[in-house]
Amino acid sequence: MSSIKAIVDQKLILEKMEGKGGWTFARVPKTTANTGKSYGWKNLKGTVDGFKVECSLMPLNKEYWFMPVKAEIRKMVGKQAGDYIQVLLYAEIQELHTPEDFLLCLQDDPQAFEHYRKLPDDEKQKYIDWIFATVDEELQVQRMADAIDRLSRNEKLPKKVLSAGKPA
Numbered sequence: 001m002s003s004i005k006a007i008v009d010q011k012l013i014l015e016k017m018e019g020k021g022g023w024t025f026a027r028v029p030k031t032t033a034n035t036g037k038s039y040g041w042k043n044l045k046g047t048v049d050g051f052k053v054e055c056s057l058m059p060l061n062k063e064y065w066f067m068p069v070k071a072e073i074r075k076m077v078g079k080q081a082g083d084y085i086q087v088l089l090y091a092e093i094q095e096l097h098t099p100e101d102f103l104l105c106l107q108d109d110p111q112a113f114e115h116y117r118k119l120p121d122d123e124k125q126k127y128i129d130w131i132f133a134t135v136d137e138e139l140q141v142q143r144m145a146d147a148i149d150r151l152s153r154n155e156k157l158p159k160k161v162l163s164a165g166k167p168a
Contacts (some may be wrong), residue, residue: 007044008089014069016081024074024081028057028065028089046089049077055089096121102131105144112151126157 012026045054051073057065069085079085098106106113116124131143150157 006046006088007091008046008087010087011084012067012087014074014079014081014083014085024069024071026067026069026085026087027060028067028087030063030065044089044091046087048073048085048087049079050086051076057089096124096128098124098128099132102128102144102147105148106151109148109152112148115151115154123156127151130157 008028012028014024014026016022016024043054043056045052047053048069053073055067055069057067060066067087074080077085106116116127119127127147131140131147134140134143147157
C-alpha cells in the first residue's frame with residue numbers, strides 16, 4: 001500500500017549555471033523536501049506551473065536540493081533563468097511491510113523487536129532487503145539470526161554487509 005505526500009509546494013526561482021551548456025535549475029530547500037533520507041537522488045512527480053513533470057532532486061549542498069528544469073518544460077511554461085516557477089512535487093511513500101517470518105522471529109527476542117520497532121522505515125527496509133536479497137532459504141535464516149543478534153545489541157547493519165550481501 002502507498003500514499004501520496006506533497007513535499008514541495010512553493011515558488012522557486014530558475015537559475016542557470018555559468019558556462020556553455022549550463023543547466024537551468026531551481027534550488028529546493030531541503031527542509032521542504034525532506035523525504036526521510038539524507039543522501040542521494042529523490043525521484044518525484046508533480047507540476048511546474050501546472051505542467052506535469054517527473055524529476056529527480058539531487059543534493060546541491062547542505063541546505064538545498066538541485067532540481068534540473070528541462071528546456072521542454074521551460075518552453076511549455078514560458079519561463080527562463082531569473083523567472084519564478086510554481087513547483088508542486090509529490091513523493092510516493094511506500095508503506096513498509098515486514099515479512100511475517102522475520103516478524104515472528106523478531107518477536108521471540110523482545111529487545112531486538114523493540115529496537116526494530118523504533119527504527120525509521122528506511123533502516124528497517126535495509127534489514128529486509130539484505131535478508132531477502134537471496135533466494136537461498138538457509139542463507140535467509142542465517143541473515144535473520146544475524147539481524148536479530150545485531151538488533152538486540154542495538155547495532156546497525158554495517159555498509160560492508162549491505163554492499164557484499166553476506167553476514168559480517
